[in-house]
Amino acid sequence: MILIADSGSSKTDWRVIHRDGKISQHRGVGFNPYYMTSEEMAIQMRHDFLVNLEDEIEQIYFYGAGCSAPDRKAEVSNALRTIFRQAKIEIDHDLAAAAHATCGHQAGMACILGTGSNSCDYDGKNIIATRPAAGYILGDEGGGCYVGRKFLIDFIHEEMPKYIREAAIERFHITQNIIQDHVYRQPFPSRYMASFCRFITENRADPYCYRLYYDSFRDFFAKHLFKYEDYRNKPANFVGSIAYYNSDILRKAAADSGINVHIIIESPIAGLTLYHHELL
Template sequence: MCAGIKLIADSGSTKTEWGLLGAGGPVVLKTQGISPYFQSLEQIKAIFSGELLPQLPADAPVTDIYFYGTGLSQPKNIQLVSDAVRAVWPTTHLEVQHDLMGAARSLCGRTAGVVSILGTGSNSGYYNGEDIVKNNPGLGYILGDEGSGAYLGKKVLQYYLYNSFDADLHARFEYKYQTSKDEILENVYRKPLANRYLASFTEFLSENRKHFLIENILEDGLNDFFFNHIYKYRESWTTALHFTGGIAWHFRDVLQELCELYELPLGKILRTPMEGLLEYHC
């Protein structure tokens, strides 16, 4: 058992998992996602105070917070999240790191590896056992995020709006979503959190596996991630490739096939980094 109460956050754009150590054993809590790109200081504080605090033990003071999150490679975003944490827990020891470091510590511990996140967004890097020493630039869901939920969801919408689905898939899409071109464009171009909206359409991919058009979307989208990111690390051919995130987990068979096709060493595939982070910080 760890001494004191530690909170470990693994935060993506869609959801945040909170690992609690030291209050009767590991517990995992959930709140909505936290993204400093799309949310203000007040909005993030509201998530902490309105969603997280009510779930915490009232008589157990939080002594340490390790916050791993999307967008936290930029100093201004680190400051934003730090300010929000300090507003709720002013004296708690705090470490704020980007989500890729959280994935690396979870998947690799203190050994080297190429680490990738495939969730609502995507990211990758080479971890030497202590630090991320190589990181291919992330360009966000508009210019990049290959292989992510937003990227794959965008392809689903393209196939639908361009009438590239066959009659069967087209009918299934319309029955499931009951939407229109105008509504889709409104959500993508005018409403907030368009990346979450795009990623929501990956459910259609999961429900229609084995249809050749769905398999094409998955293979093309994940292959784009390999080509634009995995290939950029020469260590990919000599060090295990590890993956985490909802997309990585749900479509792990495609990742396995691509690693076999390109003769790359596959390591762990985890749905979330939390299990490994609890072990790392304990």
């Protein structure tokens, strides 16, 4: 039996490929080795459905946020090893998940547009190039935090349509002081800024909200995809809620930028399941 995981800081999607080919699924808490020790992750995993499979799983493919550095991979592997002592365990980062889920065994560019953003150039087997992931203060172009930050800046400076500003006040009860408290003093400021994207998406028919996404996607292309060799002749694939729920704007911005968009999905877990099922 094969166990596949796509994990972020807030949730993990698990899929089990059984010996008869059937697939079962589960959603649990997220694991990020930058914020949790292997002991903490192991404790949480033992409260999850995984303990019921400890003697049956032979292979584990775990893709997760924060799983690029060898020491962080080791943290996750050690946590899984406390439950699955005999399984072969492979740990990889979320960019590899995006590439495997959307490109499969074909070459292309794989992009993440969720709370943050990231990208890679993939040759059908390996990631051959990436761009710096500068984080929510210095980067994350096109991601939810980036879009939300632009929205909040416009709110503070009253540089958005009055009716949008009034609707935001009614919906979120925000003021400049409240915004600054969340961004500068409260935990998870990137998550807070990204939380306004649902409101922006709901109003994306409005020219102001449409432009927020359109310009942010163009910024992402400029900082990421334009830097890859022969980018105009490679399909661009996207994973993440920002890309998925604003796919019409994303495709328009891409067409205007000479980018060929292929697949846009919200979560990579289904594509990862197909990818590893084909390897059986």
